[in-house]
Amino acid sequence: MVKTINMDVVVIGGGSTGAGVVRDVAMRGFRTVLVERYDIAQGTSGRFHGLLHSGGRYIASDPESATECAEENEILKRINSNAIEATGGLFVVTSQDDEEYADKFLERAAATKVPAQEISLKEAFKREPRLDPGLKRAFEVLDGAVDGWQMSWGAIRSAQAYGAEIYTYHRVEKIEREGDRISAVIVHNLRTGEDLRIECSFVLNCGGPWAGQIAALAECHGVDVVPGAGIMIAMNYRLTQTVLNRCIWPADGDILVPDHPVCIIGTTDLKAEDPDKLSIPADQVQQMLESGEAMVPGFRKARPLHAWAGARPLVKDSRVAASDTRHMARGMSVIDHHSRDGVSGMLTIAGGKLTTYRLMAERIVNIMCEEMGEKRECRTAFEAVPPAVEQKLYTIGHRLEEIEHKNVAPSHDQIICECELITRTKLEEVMDTLPGAQLDDVRRQVRLGMGPCQGGFCSQRATGIAHERGDIDSLKANELFRNFLKNRWIGLWPILYGKQLRQTALDNWIHEGMLDVEHLPASATPSPEFVSFGQDITAARGAQATTDSEKEDHR
Numbered sequence: 177m178v179k180t181i182n183m184d185v186v187v188i189g190g191g192s193t194g195a196g197v198v199r200d201v202a203m204r205g206f207r208t209v210l211v212e213r214y215d216i217a218q219g220t221s222g223r224f225h226g227l228l229h230s231g232g233r234y235i236a237s238d239p240e241s242a243t244e245c246a247e248e249n250e251i252l253k254r255i256n257s258n259a260i261e262a263t264g265g266l267f268v269v270t271s272q273d274d275e276e277y278a279d280k281f282l283e284r285a286a287a288t289k290v291p292a293q294e295i296s297l298k299e300a301f302k303r304e305p306r307l308d309p310g311l312k313r314a315f316e317v318l319d320g321a322v323d324g325w326q327m328s329w330g331a332i333r334s335a336q337a338y339g340a341e342i343y344t345y346h347r348v349e350k351i352e353r354e355g356d357r358i359s360a361v362i363v364h365n366l367r368t369g370e371d372l373r374i375e376c377s378f379v380l381n382c383g384g385p386w387a388g389q390i391a392a393l394a395e396c397h398g399v400d401v402v403p404g405a406g407i408m409i410a411m412n413y414r415l416t417q418t419v420l421n422r423c424i425w426p427a428d429g430d431i432l433v434p435d436h437p438v439c440i441i442g443t444t445d446l447k448a449e450d451p452d453k454l455s456i457p458a459d460q461v462q463q464m465l466e467s468g469e470a471m472v473p474g475f476r477k478a479r480p481l482h483a484w485a486g487a488r489p490l491v492k493d494s495r496v497a498a499s500d501t502r503h504m505a506r507g508m509s510v511i512d513h514h515s516r517d518g519v520s521g522m523l524t525i526a527g528g529k530l531t532t533y534r535l536m537a538e539r540i541v542n543i544m545c546e547e548m549g550e551k552r553e554c555r556t557a558f559e560a561v562p563p564a565v566e567q568k569l570y571t572i573g574h575r576l577e578e579i580e581h582k583n584v585a586p587s588h589d590q591i592i593c594e595c596e597l598i599t600r601t602k603l604e605e606v607m608d609t610l611p612g613a614q615l616d617d618v619r620r621q622v623r624l625g626m627g628p629c630q631g632g633f634c635s636q637r638a639t640g641i642a643h644e645r646g647d648i649d650s651l652k653a654n655e656l657f658r659n660f661l662k663n664r665w666i667g668l669w670p671i672l673y674g675k676q677l678r679q680t681a682l683d684n685w686i687h688e689g690m691l692d693v694e695h696l697p698a699s700a701t702p703s704p705e706f707v708s709f710g711q712d713i714t715a716a717r718g719a720q721a722t723t724d725s726e727k728e729d730h731r
Contacts, residue, residue, distance in 0.1 A: 178362075180373040183207045183341075185544070186361045188348055188390055189382035190214075191221035192324060192530045195331035196537035196556070197382050202338035203559070204541065204552035209374060210332070210340065211363050213347040215617045217328035219451075220384045221530060222620060223486030225408050225442035226435040227419060228252065228320035229531040230265055231290035235281070237426055241507045242288040245531045249318055251557050252327075252534065258563045259326035261571060263434055265319025265419035266300060267292075270470050271310025278313050278423045285317075292317050304416050306472045319419035321435045323569060324530055325620045330561040331533075337562070346372065351379060351394035351522070358394065358521035367612070378544055381524040384489040385451035391524050396517045401526045403451040403487035406443035407460050409671065411468075412479040412628055414439050420471050428460075429467025436570050436623065437596075438481060441468045445488075454485035456670045480671040481628060482664075491527045508536045510543055520547070570623070592641070593634035595627020603638060604645070612647055615639065615660040628676075631664045632683035636691070654696040661687060 187198040190212025198210040212218075231246035253260055269278045285292035293316050300314035301307055307314075332342055343363065349371070350362040361374045383390040388399040414434045422430040428444045441464045448454055461483060468475035491509040508528035513519040525540045538554045545552055575597040579589065590600040606621045607613070615638055618624050624638060625631030635657060643653040668680055687693040 178371045178373050180375060181209075182375045183209050184376065185209075185378045185380060186211065186374050186376045187380045187382060188212075188361070189384060189386070190216045190328070190332075190342075190344060191219050191382065191384050192217060192328045192331070192533040193221075193384065193525060193528065193536050194382035195221075195328040195335070196533040197380055197525075197540060198340050198342070199331040199335040199338070199561075200534075200537040200541045200554060200556050201380070201544075202335045202340040203555055204545070204550075206552075208335070208340045209343060210335070211343045211346045211348060211361065211374075213345070213366070215344055215614075215620060216332055216342075217325050217620065218616075219386075220486050220489060221324045221328055223408075223484055224324060224530060225431055225440045226321050226324070226433045227431060227531075228260055228322040229529055230292075230317040230319045231288060232265065232267055232281075232285065232292060232315075232317040232319070233421060233426055233431075235284040235288045235290055236277070238507060239284075239288045241529070241532075242290050244507070244535060245529060246288065246290045246318075248532050248535050249320070252322070252531065253320065255534070255557065255560045256322070256327050256330060257560070258569055259323045259330060259561075261321040261434075261569050263319065263321050263418050265317040265421060266295075266304065267315040267317060267421045267423040268300065268307065268471065269312040269314070269423045270308045271312065272470050273312070273422060273424050275312060277425060278315070281315055281423060285315075290317065304418055304420070306415055306474070307420075308471060308473060313423065315423060317421075319421070321419065321433055322530065323436070326563075326569070327530070327533070327561075329621070330563060333563075334559075334561050343372070348390060348393060351390075353394065353519065356518050356520055358519065377521060378548065379522045380540055380544065381522065382540075383524075384526070385448075385487040387489060387524050387526050391511075391513070391522075394513070394519060394522055396513045396519055396522070396524075399511060399524055399526075400491065402490045403448040403454075404445050404490045405448035405451075405454050405485055405487050406445050407456050407464065407483060407485045408440050408442035409461065409464050409483045410435075410438045410440050410481045410626075411475075412438060412481050415468075415472050415475065415478060422467075422471060429464045432468060432471055437627075441465070441475075443486075448487055451487040454487060456483050456485050456667070458670060461670045479628070479675045481676065482626070482630065482667040483670045484667050489526045489528075508532060508539065510540050512543065512547075514547065523547075592637045593624055593627065595625075595629055595634070596623045598622050598624060598634070600641065603641060607642060607645065607647065615642070615656050616663055619660075625660065625664060629679060629683065630668060631660060632679065632686060635660050635664075651697060651699045654698045658693055658696060658698070661693060 184206040185201050185208040187194050187210040201208040229245040231242035234242035295316050345366040346363040349364050352360040358379050363372050381390050385403040388401045391399040420432040433440045444460050465476050511524040513522040528536045592598050592603050606618050610617050639653050639657040
């Protein structure tokens, strides 16, 4: 017998938009639940370059989005301060760029209400000594770096405090209707194999690049959300302390973001046929490295740590070719299925940016309230989001300071991940909040295995701790361990040269030569949540990699 619960609103999709929406819905007093087929912020929101937009990137190509980003930038720095580093940003005219775009930069910024000012080359080099010596001009903007996982989980924790229920690893199987009105959502628990029926009055579809597939489950077909695929590469240290943008029309590889202890170069923009199958082509990797070199000479000599691909949820734009995702508008779009399809009780939202996640939530929930005949004000712009895991944003040195000054005396807490300075206490705190979770779920909370060794040493320790705690048996521990290594491998193969090649060879000797990880005993029938993580390490070697959004996110 299928278990049934009753809610006012079901939010589908656990990315930043879904997290913002469920928080807004809960704060307005509705009984609400969020369902996500895998982990929170595992899709697009965990697979981007970490940029908190000032709006400067869109002042010419998408003025409306530029203004929205500028306004939300200020709000998010106030309500999501624990997930944001206010690095500031520069738009720079390198020696390879002409000055035509720069000549209108300040005029366009003023027209879109994006704070910007030109600074002297002397000041630019003072801030960023590694900049191209042939630099022509520089403009200061209010860009920042944002941790998408901390931001999304903060919104989730806030929603839970207001009574929302969160069901991760629950895949939507069906959206039921009674006549022309939505009546229930059927979800399948990937961990237990059980189904759950959620009776509701309204469904808010926040599925990002999968939103069209979700809408089709309610027989609302033809929702054209185009996956705009892009790759990014994390380098092993911060080559810059400020976000750098090339002062040109938006192009590939024109953003460099300092993020935690690394920096990220991105991104390409090509139409993908399936957001679950995103490639990391070798030529695009080289393109990113060359683009970084244009802004910061010597960039190619730095050590790449990890490459990944993400899919932007772009709304099909009749003004450009169907395959031209670079020039599709970045603005948000809310689809009302009552007026479009004759189906009441369902809205879909797509487009937008992580920077505008709160505004997207406000708009879709406002429309929902209007359709329900409710007058409930949005308060999300004024109430701070509580911290997710870290009490403040993890920046260089802060974890070391915490370890060295813990209880005044030197700490004897075991270090599990030397690269990211994760202690056993911190690791177990996260495991306490995610019982039975995959190691990748833990990684998204504290950056486990995201440093230079890419899990070469900490993966075994974390697996042992998870088993020792009694959360999982030995067979599932082996599954967790092997799955974690596979997901790291997918982002390593495109950058196997130099120091990272030597590091990967060492990791391989440890895992295959000593532990024989490919032949560790495991369950005859893998746990359901592992089924979609099936690419073998050996199959990825020397091949054109295919990365599933459920397999590997962020860096």
